[in-house]
Amino acid sequence: MALLDEPGHRAMYAHMLSVQGRTLYDILLYRLKEAEGGVFLECDSTVKDSILKHLKVYKIRRKVNISPCSELCVWAVLSQQDKLGQEFSQPGLSSPDKALVWEADPRTQQMGWRLVLQSDVDPLKIIASCKKGDTEEYHRHRYSIGLPEGVKDLPPGVAFPLESNLVYMQGISFSKGCYIGQELTARTHHTGVIRKRLMPVHLSSPVEHLEDGATLLTQSGKPAGKHRAGTGELGLSLIRMAHAKEVLTLRSSDDTTVTLEASVPDWWPEDTPQPKDALLG
Structure with missing residues (x-):
């Protein structure tokens, strides 16, 4: 895992864990250009x-200032594919001095780049090649590639980091020192047994009242x-790998039933254990 104090690394992904090894919060950390020793x-x-x-619980007596940064704004700059299916390279900035952070999203290349600006700066004025989308488009992109967030x-207190594919998103180190929740996480990793995974799913039709x-x-x-969450016909579900290739059903609280199918994201490593073929009865 790339650490923020290593040369050339200014962004990283991580989870804060409970004592029981469950995810409390997923976070992105950035080294700001203008803040010596500061982390956003x-x-x-x-x-x-x-x-x-x-x-602040873990600040103890250290001289560390922890405060919200309402004057800053984070933008996700998503890449598109050209006619040959190749991802576009990182767009250039017309005013790079205004970017406090301009780094590739550390989770996967398919999430593009992260741009941190002062809240009063219009990103379209420094990235002329982009067009502004909305939050719904951003979440649809995440769900289409199977990337969890939030x-x-x-x-909190429910999700396990390895079932949530934290390893695939470069969000964990198995060589660093002790951390809260390490025991269960390390044991699960070294046994190599992960029976459920968070996977992207496509529903036969959008469902409300889930x-x-x-x-x-x-x-x-x-x-x-x-089923965890989604938007429209796209979503994420925690699925038993033994059933990941099957057509599954989901029922809403208003008794609407739909089918859904899971898929293996392109950005997962090639050596990822594949779902087993469904057994024919």
Whole structure:
């Protein structure tokens, strides 16, 4: 895992874990150009206050200032493919001095780049080749490639980091010193047994009124996992790998039933253990 104090690395991804080894918060960390020794932390805005409180617990007596940065804004710059299917290279900035951070998203190349600016700076004035999208487009892109983010996809105290593909997103080190939640995480990694994974799914039709953690069932009615979150017909589900190649069903609280199919993301390593073929009864 690239550390922020290593030359050439100014962005990294990580999870804060509970003592039981479950994810509390997923975060992105950046080394700001103008802040000597300072680190900017990006998180789900709905848990900002909880993260601030969590960080201050471990501050102890160190001379560290922890405060929100309402004067800064994070932009995701997503890449598109050309006619040959190749990803475009990183766009140039007309005013690079205004970018406090301009780095590749550390999780996967398919998430493009992260741009941190002062809140009053219009990103389109320094990246002329881009057009401004909306939050819905951003989340649809994430779900289409199977990348989790925030408390809906990674519910605090529920999600396990390795089942959430933290290793594939360069978000964990197995050589660094001790950290909270290390014991279970390291043991799971070294045994190499991960029976469930968070995977991108495509629903037969959009579903409303889904309960958190709605159960996925096989065609024969066996539990196959839990649905996490999504938008429209796209989403993420925690699926038992033994059933990942099967057509699964999902029922909403208003008794609407849809089918869904999971897929293996292109950005997962080639040596990733593949889902088993469904057994024919």
